[in-house]
């Protein structure tokens with residue numbers, strides 16, 4: 001049904017990631033029932049919709065964290081869903097970045113170590129990774145907190161650290177699931193301003209799950225998930 | 239918006255010419271709808287007539303609008319009182335949004351389609367306002383946020399209404 005939209009983008013070239021006819025159930029519970037989403041390189045897309053509609057499941061399928069029961073996920077011309085887990089996990093590590101609602105930082109590590117983590121996992125030398133990580137703290141408005149343990153930071157502060165961790169390795173695609181969901185308005189604005197500014201500078205594609213319209217308004221466009229399907233809000237071409 | 243109170247408030251900073259008041263009004267409050275000169279001078283004349291401002295002598299060599307205005311004590315206390323007074327908590331109970339939904343349901347039309355189109359229009363406007371915020375002017379951001387929160391309130395109502403359309407349709411049909 002929404003396939004027309006997807007294929008026109010494919011023809012235009014420059015597709016970053018695409019899910020076609022994704023179906024996934026958790027036992028008896030259908031989470032995705034034929035979801036399509038095609039995102040162009042460098043595009044920031046907000047995925048909106050009611051709670052339980054399948055937004056997070058869609059994001060996890062596109063990111064190769066979950067494998068759909070049927071349907072296809074294309075990234076960089078490859079079938080993500082058809083890869084072996086080891087291959088997928090390498091791809092996640094090398095090409096993707098992640099931010100979740102609750103930062104999911106490592107509380108025993110310092111803020112700069114948390115930010116450096118994706119670089120270390122990719123094999124960057126420790127000193128270089130930490131230097132790169134430290135260079136983020138000014139724009140995070142967290143100067144002087146580089147050596148603080150993230151377990152001791154406020155929600156807003158640790159979410160900015162989590163955002164830097166998601167973007168530090170210049171991922172092709174940043175997957176953000178309710179990145180402002182646990183923040184007050186002011187911290188939400190800080191995180192979204194930073195996320196979109198850096199993603200645009202780096203040319204990272206962003207898939208942003210949110211139920212907050214003010215957060216979605218930072219994206220280039222929005223799609224709405226309802227009952228496991230995506231309805232695009234772009235004007236209907238006839 | 240109260241143009242007289244805005245001009246009187248701007249005049250409370252320092253004695254000013256009509257031209258300067260218009261300039262600042264346009265910069266902070268007009269948002270693409272500049273105040274016509276005629277309205278500025280008519281408003282200032284009324285403020286002077288009511289004892290809230292004093293008109294100075296026209297300055298030599300200048301045109302007819304080179305007059306300086308000074309706020310009076312009466313004017314000052316009026317600004318003070320106005321600033322502190324809450325505006326009516328207007329709940330927008332007569333909005334077209336609401337009328338369109340109810341009429342659609344009464345006429346057996348698909349209100350979902352209207353609500354989807356409205357949601358898209360609201361989000362489009364919210365993206366424009368969000369772009370305005372990237373310009374690093376806190377005054378622009380302040381105004382954009384005001385618009386954004388109101389549009390978001392509409393959107394919450396749209397979502398909730400959409401979830402209740404079946405029940406609403408029954409109620410207005412009877």
Ligand SMILES: Nc1ncnc2c1ncn2[C@@H]1O[C@H](COP(=O)(O)OP(=O)(O)O)[C@@H](O)[C@H]1O
Pocket residue numbers: 026029030031049050051052053054055056057058
């Ligand atoms: N791990 C899981 N186990 C069982 N059911 C799940 C799981 N994750 C999600 N679901 C169900 O799948 C549906 C979609 O969930 P989700 O994608 O998390 O929605 P959203 O992110 O839009 O709130 C919901 O009915 C939810 O209860």
Ligand SMILES: [Mg+2]
Pocket residue numbers: 055056057
């Ligand atoms: Mg979710």
